[in-house]
Amino acid sequence: MTHHPDHEVELFKDEGSYEVYADLPGYDRADIDLRWHDGRLHVTAEHRTDDGETRVFNRHVSVPRRVDADAISATYGDDVLTVRLPVSDDDDDRPGTRIEVGE
Template identity: 40%
Template sequence: MRRYPFDEMERMMEQMRRAVYEGRTGLPAFDAGNRGINLSLDEDDDGYVVVADVPGFEKEEIDLRFEDGSLSVEASHETSEEDGVSARHHARHVHERIHVPGEIIEEEIAASYHNGVLEVHLPTPESVDDEDPGTRIDID
């Protein structure tokens, strides 16, 4: 009886998939949670506020950068477990970038991280609207 040529390949792919999901390869186990970061950008009186959900990371594992008008959030976390017979390695890495419209005072950017929520304040220069608008002239 002749087997379909792709049966063997499908069997091998399934074995690899199981090995990766179960962490038996010695490589980092696949984490279905390795999606992007949920980011929101809002504007307030002082500028912009970016709120990012990055649960499961320590503050030291988060790299936050502002460059070329974009805010970049990158976080990496690795763990290893040994049970005497085998070792399991887990790695989680997320990265997201968001463009911030308008001019930002980079020296005054401030960030805080509490309970898995990163909050970044991006101050903008005072707007032209705050300056003296001059005298209104009525047209006859």
């Protein structure tokens, strides 16, 4: 079951990870560009309609702890992007990572 956020973007802390939920109605999975860079999650989505209009969503989410960039996962379904950011105790913090969005 998909969590439908009450706000455009929500951040929750769970056992050992953060979860980010972004409400993106009307976007396709291919419209979403998701990146982890400098301790922030960057969510960008751009959708062009058949009548030439463009809708753009752009948000950044910071978390207070280090994240295991290699273990970040994301899914998109029911118009909601769900991103899991596992907390890491490792000091090896890479500058940036692109994240694939699954179904």
